[in-house]
Every structure is written in structure tokens, then in C-alpha cells.
Amino acid sequence: MTSVKTDVKEIGLYINGEYVPASNKNTFDVMNPATQELIARVSEATEEDVDRACRVARDAFENGPWRRMTVQERAAKLRKMADIILERKEEIARYDAMDVGKPYEATVGHEVARAAHNIRFFADFVEKQGGETYPMGEEYINYTRYEPVGVAALITPWNVPFMLTTWKLGPCLAGGNTAVIKPAENTPLSVSLLGEIAKEAGIPDGVVNVVQGQGSVVGNALSTHPEVDLISFTGSTATGKRILKSGADTLKKVSFELGGKAANIIFEDADLEKAVPGSIRAAFMNSGQVCLAGSRILVQRSIFNEFLEKFKEAAMALKVGDPQEKGTDMGPLVSEDHYNKVTSYLEIAKEEGAELVCGGKRPELPEYLYKGFYLEPTVYISNNPKSRICQEEIFGPVVTLIPFDTEEEALQIANDTDYGLNGVVWTENLQRAHRISHHVRAGTIWVNCWFVRDLRAPFGGFKKSGIGREGGHHSMEFFTEAKNICIAL
Numbered sequence: 398m399t400s401v402k403t404d405v406k407e408i409g410l411y412i413n414g415e416y417v418p419a420s421n422k423n424t425f426d427v428m429n430p431a432t433q434e435l436i437a438r439v440s441e442a443t444e445e446d447v448d449r450a451c452r453v454a455r456d457a458f459e460n461g462p463w464r465r466m467t468v469q470e471r472a473a474k475l476r477k478m479a480d481i482i483l484e485r486k487e488e489i490a491r492y493d494a495m496d497v498g499k500p501y502e503a504t505v506g507h508e509v510a511r512a513a514h515n516i517r518f519f520a521d522f523v524e525k526q527g528g529e530t531y532p533m534g535e536e537y538i539n540y541t542r543y544e545p546v547g548v549a550a551l552i553t554p555w556n557v558p559f560m561l562t563t564w565k566l567g568p569c570l571a572g573g574n575t576a577v578i579k580p581a582e583n584t585p586l587s588v589s590l591l592g593e594i595a596k597e598a599g600i601p602d603g604v605v606n607v608v609q610g611q612g613s614v615v616g617n618a619l620s621t622h623p624e625v626d627l628i629s630f631t632g633s634t635a636t637g638k639r640i641l642k643s644g645a646d647t648l649k650k651v652s653f654e655l656g657g658k659a660a661n662i663i664f665e666d667a668d669l670e671k672a673v674p675g676s677i678r679a680a681f682m683n684s685g686q687v688c689l690a691g692s693r694i695l696v697q698r699s700i701f702n703e704f705l706e707k708f709k710e711a712a713m714a715l716k717v718g719d720p721q722e723k724g725t726d727m728g729p730l731v732s733e734d735h736y737n738k739v740t741s742y743l744e745i746a747k748e749e750g751a752e753l754v755c756g757g758k759r760p761e762l763p764e765y766l767y768k769g770f771y772l773e774p775t776v777y778i779s780n781n782p783k784s785r786i787c788q789e790e791i792f793g794p795v796v797t798l799i800p801f802d803t804e805e806e807a808l809q810i811a812n813d814t815d816y817g818l819n820g821v822v823w824t825e826n827l828q829r830a831h832r833i834s835h836h837v838r839a840g841t842i843w844v845n846c847w848f849v850r851d852l853r854a855p856f857g858g859f860k861k862s863g864i865g866r867e868g869g870h871h872s873m874e875f876f877t878e879a880k881n882i883c884i885a886l
């Protein structure tokens with residue numbers, strides 16, 4: 398078996414309804430992390446290109462038909478967009494498998510379907526959205542309208558490129574805004590299609606633009622650009638801080654989904670038949686490159702050894718290999734830089750005295766994957782929740798089991814982190830499930846499950862895991878301006 402071979406793709410910027418090269422004709426290379434083969438040459442936007450994309454988006458917003466359409470007209474085009482995403486699901490999933498190294502099977506079956514659902518969900522949502530009315534006796538009446546904000550910069554990370562971008566683009570477009578999208582530089586393939594998909598769905602030129610390139614140049618140009626009114630960003634906490642500063646002068650509205658280091662708490666009354674596979678998914682899905690990963694696994698001491706044995710066995714049974722191949726559970730890490738970052742924690746773990754349970758090295762793989770950035774599912778035990786491997790977001794297939802004795806201790810460890818994106822609790826005790834859920838300081842708590850999403854529910858982080866919430870009316874509030882109209886009767 399060999400990896401799916403394809404020609405090297407040439408990918409342009411997408412501005413005003415067409416693919417264009419960068420103004421200086423520069424490109425950057427994109428590699429397949431499973432093999433280190435060159436897979437794409439992508440136009441690298443200059444600041445002038447970003448400026449053009451923002452001005453085009455502004456013109457489409459101010460003078461184009463998009464924000465003036467009825468909600469029903471916009472929603473119909475979004476539904477068409479969702480249909481096209483589903484029609485092209487194999488191509489989109491192949492792209493994500495090629496540049497992220499994500500298993501194709503799971504991507505085509507789940508993530509691309511969810512991407513289409515993201516768009517359709519917000520089309521349905523805005524059609525049902527009402528406003529508020531406040532009569533003031535017989536003299537006045539107030540009513541509200543939700544109007545588009547303007548030009549949105551949508552800046553997204555490499556771990557879930559397509560699905561996460563549609564999670565922003567859906568409410569952005571449903572609200573009547575125009576967009577300049579900037580995908581991560583090492584995973585530009587699938588997102589590059591969004592402009593042409595929007596056009597095919599009948600969305601006017603200039604409404605959806607895609608610029609490609611480095612965060613420090615292209616991302617920075619977007620977050621300082623005077624024509625950009627709002628930034629929806631998903632990425633690391635460090636970049637979030639930079640964007641907040643660079644957007645300050647032009648007072649941009651921001652929504653930030655940032656990093657995490659979730660506690661996944663296993664109580665002695667947990668059903669291990671569910672808790673073990675659930676914790677394996679939370680630890681190793683997408684090679685652990687998930688903001689919601691349950692990477693700190695807190696296990697009550699009375700069941701520690703039993704859980705450890707089962708968890709180790711399940712981790713070692715995961716099939717690591719070619720992301721394009723059927724049956725692969727875990728692909729490579731996304732890039733050499735990221736591989737170096739993740740594997741630096743193997744040294745840190747050694748220095749901190751953590752006990753290695755399994756993994757910690759490259760897996761045995763067929764020859765054509767020798768150069769891929771692979772790491773086995775890696776499990777440590779640590780008695781020091783303050784150590785770096787227990788505190789820092791490793792963002793790879795590296796997790797730590799931490800023993801605890803009491804509920805109070807579990808809560809204390811769970812909350813002893815700068816992050817607060819999510820938490821996971823495994824228990825068969827209803828009261829305990831509620832107690833722990835109330836006291837873990839995080840935006841989402843999953844009880845006896847993980848990564849179950851209702852798109853109406855608020856999603857976002859406490860502490861350094863984010864600013865604001867996405868999902869349902871939370872997204873629509875961000876992507877619209879509420880206007881109150883007061884009429885004397």
C-alpha cells in the first residue's frame with residue numbers, strides 16, 4: 398500500500414470571485430506530513446493583497462446585494478453551499494488528510510458532514526430568529542433589529558481547517574457580513590475551496606475571500622486593517638494575545654477560541670467500559686491535536702491500576718499509519734516544527750521524573766512513511782500536577798495520568814490551570830456528576846461522554862481559553878449589531 402499520490406497543486410488567493418496569484422507572484426510550499434512530499438505551491442499574499450481583499454470585502458458589504466437580501470434569500474444560498482460541500486466531501490477530506498495528516502475515513506464521515514451542517518444550521522437559525530419588543534405604556538414602543546457588522550476576518554488553525562472555518566463562516570454570512578478568511582499556512586488546501594463553493598452557491602463575488610500566507614504577515618495585516626470590523630479567531634492563546642493588541646487601534650470586535658488542557662476525571666464509580674474508550678478518543682483523536690483533548694487524566698487511586706492497564710492496552714492497540722488508508726486511527730503530527738515541539742516534552746517529562754507507561758518513540762511503519770512526523774500514543778504517570786507536562790498544552794498524542802484520592806483533590810487539580818475550555822467527568826453518581834460539573838471552571842463539561850456538540854449550545858473558554866462564545870444565538874450576537882428603534886405612538 399502506498400500513500401495516495403497526487404500532482405502538486407497550484408493554489409491561488411481567492412479575491413472578488415476569482416483565483417489570483419500574489420501580487421509579487423511569491424508562493425510557499427506545503428508538504429504532506431505523512432511522507433514529507435511536496436503537495437502544493439500556494440500563493441503567498443503580500444500586505445497589498447490583504448489590503449485588496451479587505452477593500453473588495455468592504456465594497457461587497459457596502460454596495461453589493463448581500464446584506465440587502467432577505468434572510469430567506471441568504472439562507473437559500475447557504476443551504477446550497479452546504480449541499481455543494483457534501484457533493485465535494487471526498488475531495489475536501491482528501492485535502493485535509495493530505496496537509497493535516499488527519500485520517501481520511503473519520504474526516505469524510507464526520508468532519509466534512511459537520512462542516513455542511515455548520516452552514517445549514519445557521520441558515521435555519523437566522524430564518525427563525527426574532528427580535529425583542531418593549532412597549533412603554535401607550536406612548537412609545539421599542540423594537541430591535543440585528544444588522545450585519547461589516548467585514549469579518551476569519552482566522553483559523555491547522556488542526557481542523559475546513560470544519561472550523563465553516564463554523565465561523567456560517568453565522569458570518571447568515572448575518573449578512575462579508576468575509577476575508579485566512580487559513581493556517583501549513584494546511585491551506587481545503588479552505589482554499591470555500592470561495593469557489595460560495596460562488597457556485599450563488600453568493601455574490603467579494604463576499605467570501607481567502608488569503609493565504611504566514612500569520613505574522615497576512616494574519617497581522619488583517620488584524621490591523623482599518624476595513625476589518627471584527628475578528629473571529631481560533632488558535633493558540635499566544636496568538637490571541639497578539640491579535641488583541643494589533644486590533645486595538647482600530648477597536649475591532651473579537652471572538653477568540655484558544656488553547657486548552659482539559660482535565661478528564663475518572664471516579665471510582667465510573668463505568669470503565671465507557672470511560673476507557675471515551676478517554677482514548679479524548680486523548681488521541683487527530684493525534685491529540687485537539688483543543689478539547691482530555692490530556693490530563695485524573696484517576697481515583699482506588700481504580701488507578703485497573704484503569705491504567707485498560708487504558709494502556711487500548712492506547713497500544715491504536716493503528717498509527719497512513720492517514721489516507723482505511724482503518725488508520727492516528728496519522729502523523731502536522732509538521733516538523735510541531736513534531737519537534739511535541740517531542741521536546743518527552744525530554745521534559747524525563748527531567749520532571751514522570752513515569753513512561755507506553756509510547757515515547759516513532760512507531761514501526763512501512764518504508765514510504767519513514768520520513769513522516771509520527772509519534773506513538775504516549776502515556777505518562779505523574780504525581781506532580783504542577784509539572785510542565787501537566788500544565789502546558791502539548792497538542793500531540795501525549796497524555797498524563799494523575800492519581801487523586803478525594804473529590805476535593807480532583808477539583809483542585811482540575812482547576813489548577815490557566816486554561817478553561819472544557820472538562821470531562823466519568824461517574825455513575827448523579828449528584829457527583831452535577832457537583833463536579835458546577836465546580837470545574839471551564840466553558841463545556843462533558844459527563845460520561847466527550848466532544849458531543851449541539852450547535853445551539855454556547856461554546857468557548859473560561860480564563861485563557863478564549864473570549865466570548867460561539868454557537869446558536871451566541872454566534873449571531875457576535876456577527877450582528879443589535880439596534881433598538883424607539884417610536885413615539
Ligand code: NAD
Nearest residue numbers: 553554555580581612616617632633636654655656657688
Ligand atoms: P496559531 O495561533 O499558531 O495559528 C492560528 C492562526 O493564526 C493561523 O492561521 C496563523 O497563521 C494565524 N496567526 C499566527 N500569528 C498571527 C498573528 N500575529 N496575527 C494574526 N494571525 C496570526 O495556532 P495553531 O498552532 O494553528 O493551532 C493550534 C492552537 O489552536 C492550539 O492552541 C489549540 O488549542 C487552538 N485551538 C482552539 C480551538 C478552540 O475551539 N478553542 C480549536 C482548535 C484549535
